[in-house]
Amino acid sequence: MVEAVYLIVQISVIILIAPLVNGIIKKIKALTQKRTGGPLLQMYYDLFKMLKKTAVVSDVSSWIFKVTPFIVFSTAVAAALIVPVTTLIKPRWFPGDLIMLVSIFALGRFFMMLAALDAGSTFGGMGASREAMISSLIEPSIIVSLITVGLIAKSTSVFEIMNFMQEIHNPLIHPVYIMSFCALVIIIIAETSRIPVDDPGTHLELTMVHEAMVLEYSGRNLALMELGAAIKQLVFITLLVNIFIPHDQLINITGFAGIGISLLVYLLKIVVVSIVIAIAEVSTVKLRLFSIPNLAALSFILSFIGFLQYFVFGG
Numbered sequence: 536m537v538e539a540v541y542l543i544v545q546i547s548v549i550i551l552i553a554p555l556v557n558g559i560i561k562k563i564k565a566l567t568q569k570r571t572g573g574p575l576l577q578m579y580y581d582l583f584k585m586l587k588k589t590a591v592v593s594d595v596s597s598w599i600f601k602v603t604p605f606i607v608f609s610t611a612v613a614a615a616l617i618v619p620v621t622t623l624i625k626p627r628w629f630p631g632d633l634i635m636l637v638s639i640f641a642l643g644r645f646f647m648m649l650a651a652l653d654a655g656s657t658f659g660g661m662g663a664s665r666e667a668m669i670s671s672l673i674e675p676s677i678i679v680s681l682i683t684v685g686l687i688a689k690s691t692s693v694f695e696i697m698n699f700m701q702e703i704h705n706p707l708i709h710p711v712y713i714m715s716f717c718a719l720v721i722i723i724i725a726e727t728s729r730i731p732v733d734d735p736g737t738h739l740e741l742t743m744v745h746e747a748m749v750l751e752y753s754g755r756n757l758a759l760m761e762l763g764a765a766i767k768q769l770v771f772i773t774l775l776v777n778i779f780i781p782h783d784q785l786i787n788i789t790g791f792a793g794i795g796i797s798l799l800v801y802l803l804k805i806v807v808v809s810i811v812i813a814i815a816e817v818s819t820v821k822l823r824l825f826s827i828p829n830l831a832a833l834s835f836i837l838s839f840i841g842f843l844q845y846f847v848f849g850g
Contacts, residue, residue: 541626542616548798549615549773553765554578556772556809561736563813578765582758590754595655603650604752604759610643611766618773621797622697622783632691633681637674640726640767644670647760651748662747665824669732669744672831673725680718680838683711684778686845697777701784711848714841716779721834723775725827727768730816732827769805776804 558575565572574580592601617636648666651659685691688699706712725732728745735745743750749760782800786793822830 537624538626538628541619541624544624544794544798545616545620546612548620548801549612549766549769550762552802552805553762553769554582556769556805557765559806559809560813560816563810564817567814567817578761582762585753585758585761586755588754590752590756592756593654593751596650596653596751599646600650600653600751601756603646604756604763606646607643607763608759608766610639611763611770614639614770615766618693618770619697619777620773620801621794622694622701622777622781623786623789623794623797625694633678633685633693633696634691636693637677637681641670641674643763643767647748651751654751656751658743658747658750662744662750665744666748669725669827669831672828673722673834676718676831676834676838677722677726679835679842680715680722681774683715683838683842683845686842687711693774693778697781697783700778700781704781704784706779706781711841711844712779714837714844716775718834718838718841719771719775719779721830721837723768723771725831725834726771728764729812731819731822732830734821772805772808773801776808777801780804 555575555578557578558573561577562572562575614636617632617639644666648663651663651666682691684696688696690696690699700706703709707716723729728735733744733746745764749757752760782804783797786796786800788796
């Protein structure tokens with residue numbers, strides 16, 4: 536019974552909230568530019584409209600192009616099951632750990648790059664090569680920062696790490712967690728194709744990365760690709776807020792009432808992070824492509840300093 540509740544809550548919350556994050560970011564960016572902008576629920580409307588349309592597939596594409604949207608969406612949902620939105624639901628089993636999380640995202644990215652090349656589009660090949668470069672630079676930072684937190688918690692299970700953080704109450708007062716937190720912020724920017732690494736709102740060939748890889752998709756296939764990207768973004772934000780800003784230890788109510796309060800606090804944290812991301816995007820500009828390795832190097836340096844501090848402070 537607990538396992539069924541966990542699966543239902545995870546899938547429902549992640550899929551329902553994921554498009555809202557993009558809506559909040561776009562709305563805040565529009566308001567800072569003195570524009571009205573689209574409604575907060577615009578992405579829901581777009582996804583519903585795209586799901587009703589048939590997909591146009593190029594004659595030169597193979598089965599890879601056709602199955603990639605389902606793989607991207609499936610891997611995003613699978614990753615969402617590994618990162619709990621609340622620790623008040625404690626299943627007897629837990630499906631995976633940090634290594635599996637990184638591997639699942641890598642699988643979705645791999646097929647997305649293959650599909651971009653498979654379509655035979657110049658833009659697709661360009662976007663795939665850029666994505667390969669960025670991911671190869673940022674993945675070491677992901678592994679080092681998350682493994683550092685796992686070493687302190689004595690587990691690579693995300694659920695166990697979050698439970699451990701509940702006992703610390705305020706992890707961000709410790710230097711190790713501060714370094715890992717800053718590294719993860721940069722990782723989120725790179726992995727979710729946000730400014731200054733990529734601009735999700737542009738279709739200029741000189742700046743496209745993610746948009747170039749999905750340019751050939753339409754209809755239901757495009758809806759799955761966009762929803763998969765939104766879920767991936769929310770999973771990374773969930774990692775950030777539930778590991779470094781825990782809240783479940785403050786909830787003394789048990790049962791479904793406690794779970795409901797925990798989810799409301801979680802939603803509030805997601806909204807705050809979305810607003811911060813939007814403000815950060817309007818306050819900076821996109822980096823040149825060959826400046827992105829410097830940002831990736833910064834994230835790795837921060838994560839590695841946190842890793843070294845773990846031993847300096849005696850574990």
